[in-house]
Amino acid sequence: MLHRCNEQLQQFSHVNKKALDQYVNFTEQREELQKRQAELDAGDEKIKELISVLDQRKDESIERTFKGVARHFREVFSELVQGGHGHLVMMKKKDGEPADDDDEDGPREADMEGRVEKYIGVSFTGQGETQSMKQLSGGQKTVVALTLIFAIQRCDPAPFYLFDEIDAALDPQYRTAVGNMIRRLADTSNTQFITTTFRPELVKVADQIYGVTHKNRVSRVNVVSRDDALDFIEHDQSYNAE
Known part of the structure; x- marks a missing residue:
């Protein structure tokens, strides 16, 4: 009987005798990993909630700022273009059509799918017709661009602005309107405007005029007087006309 038992035991010689200890050890590791997974899942949920809240706040901030800029855009455009009306429209991915531009200054409640990426651009609407910037002439593009800059300036003024021949494509009445606006803003908002120009309208409203000459590669x-600057511009225009 003992011999038979020994023979039967030999059939189980390949059995891992440490299996029980390993089972206990692996079970403890599994429980620890499950606990860690639960902590990570909870952290992931909190991060998603935070992202959602931040996305909503960014949407609200963008729309609040945009409405302020759009309000000033309408005001500035009517000042630069006598009898003209223009406003900005926010373009969104959700429906591909312009968002309603109401006059409320407060932010709209963003939906759950709200993301900053849903904004795809801004279109300009003038005289009741929405137009692409590609459809505008060079002077019209300049007027719209300057209107946007001045609208942003009224929302968040910068210490100074550097304009490089912004009046080159403008008609005389628009150059006069831009010059008057720059003069008014310089007097009332403690903002400095530095411009380069070959037109008389900006020269007439400038506090200080500098002439830049180039000779011998230098x-x-x-500093030049207003009269000298206007004479130079008149001579330059006459030369170019010839």
Whole structure:
């Protein structure tokens, strides 16, 4: 009987005798991993909630800022273009059509799918017709661009602005309107405007005028009088006309 039992036991010689200890050890590791997974899942849920809240706040901030800029855009456009009306429209991915532009200054409640990426651009609407910037002439594009800059300036003024021949494509009445607006903003908002120009309208409203000359591959900057600057511009225009 003992011999038979020993023979039967030999059939189980390949059995892992540490299996019980390993089972207990692996069970403890599994429980620890499950606990860690639960903590990570909870953290992931909190992060998703935070992202959702931040996305909603960004949407609200964008729309609040946009409405402020759009309100000033209408005001500035009517000042630059006598009898003209223009406003900005926010374009969104959700429906591909312009969002309603109401006059409420407060933010609209963003939906759950709200993301900053849903905004795809801004269109300009003038005289009741929405137009693409590609449809505008060079002067019209300049007027719209300057209107947007001045609208942003009224929302969040910068210490100074540097304009490089912004009046080159403008008609005389628009150059006069832009010059008057720059003069008014410089007097009332403690903002400095530095412009380069070959037109008389900006020169007439400038506090300080500098003439830049180039000779022997060297540029020179000198203070000039308003009369000298206007004479130079008149001569330059006459030369170009010939």
